[in-house]
Amino acid sequence: MNTDKLSHRLETVAKYIPMGASFADIGSDHAYLPCYMLKKNKASFAIAGEVVDGPYQSACKQVREEGLTSFISVRKGNGLEVIEQGEVDCITIAGMGGSLIATILEQGKQKLSTVKRLVLQPNIHAYSIRLWLVENGWELIKEEIIEEDGKIYEILAAEKGLAKNPYTGNMDKGLLFGPFLMRDKNKAFQKKWSAERNNWERILKQLSLAPDSEENQTKKQELEWKINMVREVLADETNERI
Numbered sequence: 289m290n291t292d293k294l295s296h297r298l299e300t301v302a303k304y305i306p307m308g309a310s311f312a313d314i315g316s317d318h319a320y321l322p323c324y325m326l327k328k329n330k331a332s333f334a335i336a337g338e339v340v341d342g343p344y345q346s347a348c349k350q351v352r353e354e355g356l357t358s359f360i361s362v363r364k365g366n367g368l369e370v371i372e373q374g375e376v377d378c379i380t381i382a383g384m385g386g387s388l389i390a391t392i393l394e395q396g397k398q399k400l401s402t403v404k405r406l407v408l409q410p411n412i413h414a415y416s417i418r419l420w421l422v423e424n425g426w427e428l429i430k431e432e433i434i435e436e437d438g439k440i441y442e443i444l445a446a447e448k449g450l451a452k453n454p455y456t457g458n459m460d461k462g463l464l465f466g467p468f469l470m471r472d473k474n475k476a477f478q479k480k481w482s483a484e485r486n487n488w489e490r491i492l493k494q495l496s497l498a499p500d501s502e503e504n505q506t507k508k509q510e511l512e513w514k515i516n517m518v519r520e521v522l523a524d525e526t527n528e529r530i
């Protein structure tokens with residue numbers, strides 16, 4: 289990957305940044321995404337935010353070497369504290385856990401009032417992000433699930449709106465699987481949830497062999513509930529094909 293050719297994962301994130309937007313990429317590491325967007329004239333201005341010194345220095349170096357210092361501001365700081373209110377139209381946060389992404393959004397809430405779009409790519413726990421979006425009036429407008437180098441990634445794009453709009457039927461299912469993703473049920477989706485189900489079934493078996501306790505019982509019930517949801521969602525797919 290370089291600033292001319294992004295990974296499929298980051299390219300998918302880039303696809304959802306509105307054309308010509310100003311955007312902040314939080315947790316930018318080498319600032320590949322901002323450099324790519326500016327070099328391809330797809331964005332007008334970008335902020336590359338980084339909390340850790342090493343990646344922050346890498347981002348500064350990359351932007352300097354690409355001759356993009358007039359268009360990309362590299363800033364060191366935690367989450368959304370690197371942006372001023374009204375400075376960007378779009379925020380991207382990619383390559384972190386969903387809970388961390390939700391925490392960053394929650395802690396920087398006041399900066400979001402003028403932001404039009406969020407593009408979020410959790411490596412795990414997309415559930416936490418969907419829940420945060422619903423609780424804070426952001427409507428999912430599109431989701432994708434992709435596989436790259438044997439890993440599966442989800443990409444979520446949201447705008448201010450009717451947060452519950454995309455969710456029809458069981459809300460828990462929608463939050464876990466993604467309302468758009470569970471409609472498509474593409475190959476990556478089926479692979480991810482079959483693997484999750486196998487893992488949960490394995491843990492459930494181990495718990496069944498352990499001495500019984502209230503905590504154990506609660507864990508088992510939660511796992512059974514999740515396994516059943518996966519079975520239902522994947523069985524829908526089989527039924528639809530018959």
Ligand code: SAM
Nearest residue numbers: 314315316317337338339340343366367382383
């Ligand atoms: N966004 C790039 C990508 O998707 O390829 C880099 C992902 S890298 C795995 C995650 C980056 O997020 C790290 O460089 C880390 O230092 C940074 N990070 C983690 N927590 C952060 C926070 N609260 N604020 C800003 N950056 C953060």
